[in-house]
Amino acid sequence: MRSAKYTGPGSAAQVVSITVIDAPRPAADEVLLRVGAAGLNPVDVKIRAAATDFGVIRYSDRPGWDVAGVVVAVGDDVEEWAAGDRVHALAGFPRAAHTLAEYAAVAASDLARIPRAWSTAQAGAAPLAALTAWQALDAAGVRADAGAGQRVLVLGGSGGVGHLAIQLAVARGASVVATASPGKHDLVRSWGADEVVDYRDEQALAAIAPVDAVIVTVDGTLPPRGAVAPGTSVISITGLTNAQRAQLAEWGASPVEWILVHADGVQLGEIADLADAGRVTVHLDAEFPLDELVSAQERVETGRATGKVVVIVDPEV
Structure with missing residues (x-):
């Protein structure tokens, strides 16, 4: 072969x-x-x-x-x-x-x-991107039985993990704010984001109101200060330095975690069910x-x- x-x-x-x-x-x-x-x-x-x-x-x-x-x-x-x-x-x-x-x-x-x-x-x-998004939302406490009414910020909403995290968060009942370059805003909205912010626009980033959870899919990125309130969960899929962890803890974020995806056929099957219901596309x-x-x-x-x-x-x- x-x-x-x-x-x-x-x-x-x-x-x-x-x-x-x-x-x-x-x-x-x-x-x-x-x-x-x-x-x-x-x-x-x-x-x-x-x-x-x-x-x-x-x-x-x-x-x-x-x-x-x-x-x-x-x-x-x-x-x-x-x-x-x-x-x-x-x-x-x-x-x-x-x-x-x-x-x-x-x-x-x-x-x-x-x-x-x-x-x-x-x-x-x-599979890798979808399961990463699924497991990151689980770690953030955005679950199907608890997501309704939650507000989630996805940093890197147009990427492989980001675009699936948006859709899965919406499928769990959350509303989503996402960052992306201006030329991709309409596409990111089509995946279910209620609000899309230019990741280079510091004023727009600073205006994001506190969220319940942040999913970080971009290397070296922290959420804007105003988006983090005491109890906001911050889950990174790219890694967190000790300095970043300390900064987030000072802001009151909890939990603050880096996750590494693991293979899981059962979870992938649940994503397949959502796909066939028209809730998730790639x-x-x-x-x-x-x-x-x-x-x-x-x-x-x-x-x-x-x-x-x-x-x-x-x-x-």
Whole structure:
């Protein structure tokens, strides 16, 4: 099979190649997928550039975590999936998973059915970003049974995680304020944001009234002071320095947490239900064939993608 490979640390143009290797065999608790699409995320390009583990996230020279495809074989202990099922997953994260390939072995527990409302490309692009948004909202206390009436600020509302966090927060009954560049405001509103603020407009940022929760999806960013009241939860998906934690604590934010997403087929299935109810969609910034993985990674590295970048491994799946 054809599979992406990194030859060492460096830029995408320097180290990304497509090679031919044997297809994997599924373990007893795994299924073998014929891969249709695999999403790219900022963590993919960060770990490629360093060619080493990124905290607890495991580096592999065979990359990929997001995946959508069709089941072609199941392990001996797998009962819930069968050949022909169309599924997607955040495969094994933060362990290595090797989904940027024509076939991938994925734990059955990581899988969920592909929503009827989504294309294979959307399903392949979604898992890491959608589960990150879901788990960040959980950590912030914005749950389906408690979200009604809450006000959520999403910093980076046009990005992969941000645009899904908006939709999932709205689906949980919250109202949403989001930041984005001016040219993307209408699109961000279409995802359910009640208010969209230019992230470069300091006066507009300062005017944001206190919110119940802040989801930070942009590296090095803190919410504006006026948005944080005692008890405002601040959840970052990019990391928090000690100085940032101290500043937020001084403002009264609680809890203040950095979260790392984990694979969860049950949660991904709940997101699929929302997708089929018309509550959640995946905006694709760009689609690239596997042979253009270098260009796909370079697009992610610009930091300007709207929604998700996805690699089409097999357009027939």
